[in-house]
Amino acid sequence: MKKQLFSLALLLGLSSSIVSTSFATDLRQDDGRQGREQRHNRRQDHDRRGQFSAQERQRRTDELAKELDLSKKQKSKIEKIFQDQQQQMQALRGRSGQDRGQQMSEFKRIRENTDKQLKDALSKKQYAQLEAKRQERMRQMSNRRDRQQDHQGTDRRGFGGRS
Structure with a gap:
């Protein structure tokens, strides 16, 4: 039993x-x-970027309008600026045959043109706020990238943390 x-x-x-x-x-x-x-x-x-870009552009404009206290006139200008930028970027992505360096310089030119238009549409104070927000976002991305690299570095060392 x-x-x-x-x-x-x-x-x-x-x-x-x-x-x-x-x-x-x-x-x-x-x-x-x-x-x-x-x-x-x-x-x-990402592949359907064109379908979602209008929503993303609207969200971005609404966020800026709230943070920078934009007038209705300024908001409509900003919407137009972002729409033009998006169309130019899509057209550039649609072109084939360009080398990567040339394409990157073209993207940079589009961003600089957009930035110039934003500077014209905003007051000095609003533009300064926008720049501060951009710098903060860049700092956050850099910190996130550093943390990811640190984490990947510890993962790659192998068993017991030895190199």
């Missing part, structure tokens, strides 16, 4: 460990699948 109870307990223990291992494996596979789906969805959003 004791041997049967012992065998039953052993069998239950083994089966529960197998089930928990299987369950953990399934969870890891689901997490990987979800990550792939999220990356795929982001890629699709």
